Amino acid sequence: MRALPELFDLRVKARSLAYLFTAGAGLGLVTLAFPHDPEVMELELIVLAAIAVAIAGVVYVEADRIRPWHLHVALGLGTLILTFANYYVGVNSLYPLLYTWTALYAFYFFPLGVSLAHVAFIALCYAVLLVIQDPSSPIVRWLLAVGTPVVAGLLISRLLERMGVEVNTGEQRERALRQSEARTRLVLDSAPDAFVTLDRDGIITTWNVAAEKMFGWSAVEAIGKPLRSIIIPPEHRERHDKRRRELIEHEGAVATQVYDVVLQRRDGSRFDGEATVSRVVIGDDVILAGFLRDMTERQRREEERDELMRAQAARAEAERVAEMMSGMGALVDAALARRRLDEVLADLVAGVQKVLGADAAAIFLADDEQESLHLAATSSGIEPASVEPIPFGDGFPGRVARSREPLFARHPDQADLRDPGLRDMEIDSLLAVPLLARGAVTGVLRVCASPPRRFTADDLGMLRLAADRVALAVSHARIHEREHQIAETLQRSLLPERLPDLPGLKVAASYRPAAAEAEVGGDWYDVIPIPGGGAGLVMGDVAGKGLAAASMVGRLRSALRAYALEGHDPAMVVQQLNRLVWTEAAESQMVTLLYVVVDPTEGLARWVNAGHPPPVLVGGNGRPQFLEGGTSVPLGVQPFPSYEEMSAAMAPGSTLVLYTDGLVEVPGAHIDEGMSRLMEQLPGAPEEPKALCDYLLGRLVPPRGAPDDVALLTLRNVPLSDRLRFEVPSEPEALASMRALLRRWLRYGGGGEQEVADITTACGEAATNAIEHAGLSGGKPFEVTGLLKGREVEISVRDFGAWRTPREGDQGRGLSLMRALMDTVHVSPTPEGTTVRLRRTLREAGGNGGPK
Amino acid sequence: MKEGLVGLEIEERGDVVVARLTGELDIAGAARTGERIAEAVPTSALGLVVDLMELEFIDSSGIAMLFALARRLGSQRQELSVAAPPGGPVARVLEIVEFDRAAPVHAEVDTAVADLQG
Numbered sequence: 009m010r011a012l013p014e015l016f017d018l019r020v021k022a023r024s025l026a027y028l029f030t031a032g033a034g035l036g037l038v039t040l041a042f043p044h045d046p047e048v049m050e051l052e053l054i055v056l057a058a059i060a061v062a063i064a065g066v067v068y069v070e071a072d073r074i075r076p077w078h079l080h081v082a083l084g085l086g087t088l089i090l091t092f093a094n095y096y097v098g099v100n101s102l103y104p105l106l107y108t109w110t111a112l113y114a115f116y117f118f119p120l121g122v123s124l125a126h127v128a129f130i131a132l133c134y135a136v137l138l139v140i141q142d143p144s145s146p147i148v149r150w151l152l153a154v155g156t157p158v159v160a161g162l163l164i165s166r167l168l169e170r171m172g173v174e175v176n177t178g179e180q181r182e183r184a185l186r187q188s189e190a191r192t193r194l195v196l197d198s199a200p201d202a203f204v205t206l207d208r209d210g211i212i213t214t215w216n217v218a219a220e221k222m223f224g225w226s227a228v229e230a231i232g233k234p235l236r237s238i239i240i241p242p243e244h245r246e247r248h249d250k251r252r253r254e255l256i257e258h259e260g261a262v263a264t265q266v267y268d269v270v271l272q273r274r275d276g277s278r279f280d281g282e283a284t285v286s287r288v289v290i291g292d293d294v295i296l297a298g299f300l301r302d303m304t305e306r307q308r309r310e311e312e313r314d315e316l317m318r319a320q321a322a323r324a325e326a327e328r329v330a331e332m333m334s335g336m337g338a339l340v341d342a343a344l345a346r347r348r349l350d351e352v353l354a355d356l357v358a359g360v361q362k363v364l365g366a367d368a369a370a371i372f373l374a375d376d377e378q379e380s381l382h383l384a385a386t387s388s389g390i391e392p393a394s395v396e397p398i399p400f401g402d403g404f405p406g407r408v409a410r411s412r413e414p415l416f417a418r419h420p421d422q423a424d425l426r427d428p429g430l431r432d433m434e435i436d437s438l439l440a441v442p443l444l445a446r447g448a449v450t451g452v453l454r455v456c457a458s459p460p461r462r463f464t465a466d467d468l469g470m471l472r473l474a475a476d477r478v479a480l481a482v483s484h485a486r487i488h489e490r491e492h493q494i495a496e497t498l499q500r501s502l503l504p505e506r507l508p509d510l511p512g513l514k515v516a517a518s519y520r521p522a523a524a525e526a527e528v529g530g531d532w533y534d535v536i537p538i539p540g541g542g543a544g545l546v547m548g549d550v551a552g553k554g555l556a557a558a559s560m561v562g563r564l565r566s567a568l569r570a571y572a573l574e575g576h577d578p579a580m581v582v583q584q585l586n587r588l589v590w591t592e593a594a595e596s597q598m599v600t601l602l603y604v605v606v607d608p609t610e611g612l613a614r615w616v617n618a619g620h621p622p623p624v625l626v627g628g629n630g631r632p633q634f635l636e637g638g639t640s641v642p643l644g645v646q647p648f649p650s651y652e653e654m655s656a657a658m659a660p661g662s663t664l665v666l667y668t669d670g671l672v673e674v675p676g677a678h679i680d681e682g683m684s685r686l687m688e689q690l691p692g693a694p695e696e697p698k699a700l701c702d703y704l705l706g707r708l709v710p711p712r713g714a715p716d717d718v719a720l721l722t723l724r725n726v727p728l729s730d731r732l733r734f735e736v737p738s739e740p741e742a743l744a745s746m747r748a749l750l751r752r753w754l755r756y757g758g759g760g761e762q763e764v765a766d767i768t769t770a771c772g773e774a775a776t777n778a779i780e781h782a783g784l785s786g787g788k789p790f791e792v793t794g795l796l797k798g799r800e801v802e803i804s805v806r807d808f809g810a811w812r813t814p815r816e817g818d819q820g821r822g823l824s825l826m827r828a829l830m831d832t833v834h835v836s837p838t839p840e841g842t843t844v845r846l847r848r849t850l851r852e853a854g855g856n857g858g859p860k
Numbered sequence: 861m862k863e864g865l866v867g868l869e870i871e872e873r874g875d876v877v878v879a880r881l882t883g884e885l886d887i888a889g890a891a892r893t894g895e896r897i898a899e900a901v902p903t904s905a906l907g908l909v910v911d912l913m914e915l916e917f918i919d920s921s922g923i924a925m926l927f928a929l930a931r932r933l934g935s936q937r938q939e940l941s942v943a944a945p946p947g948g949p950v951a952r953v954l955e956i957v958e959f960d961r962a963a964p965v966h967a968e969v970d971t972a973v974a975d976l977q978g
Binding site for chain 1: 865884886887888917919920921923924949952953956957
């Protein structure tokens with residue numbers, strides 16, 4: 009609390025001083041009018057009063073410009089004037105009392121220190137006065153003189169300080185109160201609810217702006233009217249009166265009631281409202297203050313808000329469900345995808361994590377023996393293979409696998425988790441459920457939650473749903489994987505392990521499976537030795553993948569071999585294959601096939617193309633060309649398509665390239681582009697078929713594998729020279745090809761028809777012996793070398809079997825034939841094998857007129 | 861029918877069975893072809909003519925087959941006759957192995973048939 013004197017401004021202090029002096033002077037003059045001591049000097053007193061009034065006048069007039077020290081001086085002068093007055097009148101008069109006035113003034117308006125100084129001055133003046141006027145008892149008078157003003161001044165100042173603020177700040181309080189009322193009114197006027205006060209008779213005394221708006225009555229109109237007559241519908245007025253009376257008569261300081269009411273606007277329309285009415289006691293009076301609220305508006309807003317909240321909740325729920333369903337959907341997709349297990353697992357872990365909002369998820373898979381689990385996939389990013397297998401019954405996963413029951417754990421022990429990927433994770437709760445398929449535990453699905461996430465019973469239900477799908481996905485993927493392995497094995501078994509030795513021809517093939525994730529495709533190739541020295545080249549592609557495609561390849565391969573060996577024309581072979589595919593293959597099975605028969609004797613390639621990319625023929629001059637034409641529909645599309653045989657010259661030194669579309673498929677580009685790329689690679693490519701295959705694959709197939717399988721088959725019609733060297737399988741069926749090549753070579757060497765026949769027959773006999781030496785069931789191939797030296801022909805047949813002495817009769821006849829047909833026959837049997845050397849000088853004028 | 865590279869057609873001309881061979885007759889098809897020809901000759905038949913007119917090649921296995929047929933027919937008191945174009949590779953081989961000591965070699969099928977019926 010501030011000191012009292014500071015509450016007043018200088019002007020107030022100055023005016024008070026002026027009043028004090030004027031009053032003092034007036035009192036002095038009044039005493040002169042009553043009977044008094046004749047010795048009193050009237051003139052002096054009148055002069056003193058005049059001085060006091062003069063000072064008062066100056067102070068009053070100059071009140072606005074006065075300084076604090078002016079007041080001290082003025083009060084000091086007042087004390088002196090009073091002392092002189094006492095001197096003239098005598099200490100026994102009323103005048104000493106006036107010292108109290110000046111002391112009071114000092115205490116009231118000046119700080120304590122200054123006022124004490126004034127009191128001290130007053131005491132000094134009074135003491136001097138007493139000493140002069142009554143020297144008889146100086147000590148008593150001193151005490152009186154000093155004590156009276158000091159004690160009185162202190163007491164009064166303390167008293168005033170305590171109550172002064174309340175009394176003297178009344179003006180400010182009034183102002184504050186008015187401001188407060190204005191604020192209250194403002195608040196009430198801006199309140200959304202109508203605020204009304206009624207006196208005890210129900211007459212409106214307050215009517216705020218909201219009330220004006222709500223009811224259509226202005227404050228001026230409403231105030232002074234009974235509430236019941238303007239906003240209470242007639243039928244409710246009685247109830248209103250009753251409630252009002254009850255409230256008014258209610259004992260106690262404040263009573264508040266809330267009523268649901270029906271209110272009426274000025275236009276007569278009605279609405280539901282809520283009235284909050286308080287009984288307010290002000291002094292002796294009792295009034296009612298009430299807030300009236302339009303509930304229709306509020307109901308509408310509440311309904312809107314409820315609706316909004318419902319919509320938000322519904323959206324949140326929908327989003328949650330959608331999220332979950334998409335997670336579940338991903339699980340189902342993974343379950344249905346025909347993909348490799350490890351890829352499926354990665355998707356499943358991600359899906360489960362999403363569905364449960366888990367912070368970590370892992371799948372453990374059981375081994376076939378149902379003895380241990382291994383970590384198969386985890387969201388933690390560690391390499392699952394780095395984790396040791398977990399025996400059933402060990403740790404959380406092992407326990408779940410053994411019990412086949414879900415497991416829930418709070419703050420699980422790290423050692424029990426068996427997943428080093430969780431080492432640095434704070435785990436609030438863990439859920440693990442078994443994966444079951446056909447009664448066997450195939451694995452365990454485990455999820456972990458980090459704070460603030462915590463699993464609940466709902467999560468367990470969800471995890472079980474997820475586990476069903478994961479189990480399905482795992483078993484599908486396993487079946488698929490097994491199928492893939494079988495198909496792969498089957499397909500490998502269907503591709504020739506080694507290509508046949510074809511006299512005069514060189515073949516090579518390559519098979520490049522598609523990039524890792526793809527399935528075993530239906531590409532296949534085959535090389536079939538055609539009796540008589542030709543070669544049947546097969547390049548096919550069964551649409552579809554996997555086991556079904558692989559088994560189709562198997563059937564086609566066998567059938568084609570059979571038809572080809574029966575000596576059917578290419579067109580007939582393909583037609584028969586079409587019948588097979590059409591009648592027996594699964595619906596919409598489609599096979600493209602290229603079948604080329606190369607006849608080196610004729611120097612001719614004959615082909616039939618059933619919807620396959622055309623082969624490329626690289627001529628002896630190195631120029632490549634597509635063997636277009638003859639292309640018909642793939643196998644299995646029509647019951648009786650016409651397959652037409654086409655042919656092209658295939659001179660010695662030329663090469664044939666067969667391939668499947670995988671070689672020429674460029675992702676995102678038309679197949680023509682891939683075919684152009686193939687054509688660009690061929691000029692300058694190696695001639696040797698094996699090298700050619702490697703060359704083309706290296707340039708056309710990405711190192712990581714093409715999107716599709718690639719099969720490539722190349723065949724070269726080896727050009728003839730004076731030196732001939734080839735291997736022949738130790739099979740009776742291979743002899744015809746050998747003879748065909750020999751005839752070609754002998755004609756090339758200038759042999760006449762008789763000579764060609766003789767030498768070929770002799771070589772055939774030597775070859776027959778070689779086959780017998782190797783054992784008729786076949787063994788190591790034998791080797792035929794030929795050399796032309798001018799007109800001299802030398803042919804050696806060298807086998808690696810055991811020599812048999814020719815018996816008289818059939819076998820002996822072979823040797824005698826050789827001797828009869830050739831100039832010289834030399835047989836040199838060794839433990840490692842036998843070499844038969846045949847020589848003959850050409851004498852006829854052959855078709856080619858001698859070696860070129 | 862074909863066995864390897866050799867084709868075989870059987871025809872009966874009265875009491876005589878004619879077996880026509882085409883293609884190349886070597887160790888791959890000789891034994892099987894010989895059996896099939898032998899099976900085609902009923903015991904009631906007078907004899908067998910092996911028509912080699914269109915055979916392109918014969919080796920010692922084929923010759924052995926012919927000798928075996930000759931022996932077999934002989935044991936059944938049936939006769940074998942062979943027809944091959946003179947000067948051709950087949951006739952040349954037959955000549956070298958002196959097949960005519962086992963059965964007559966004719967230049968034409970008709971004369972071979974007539975020889976048997978004769």
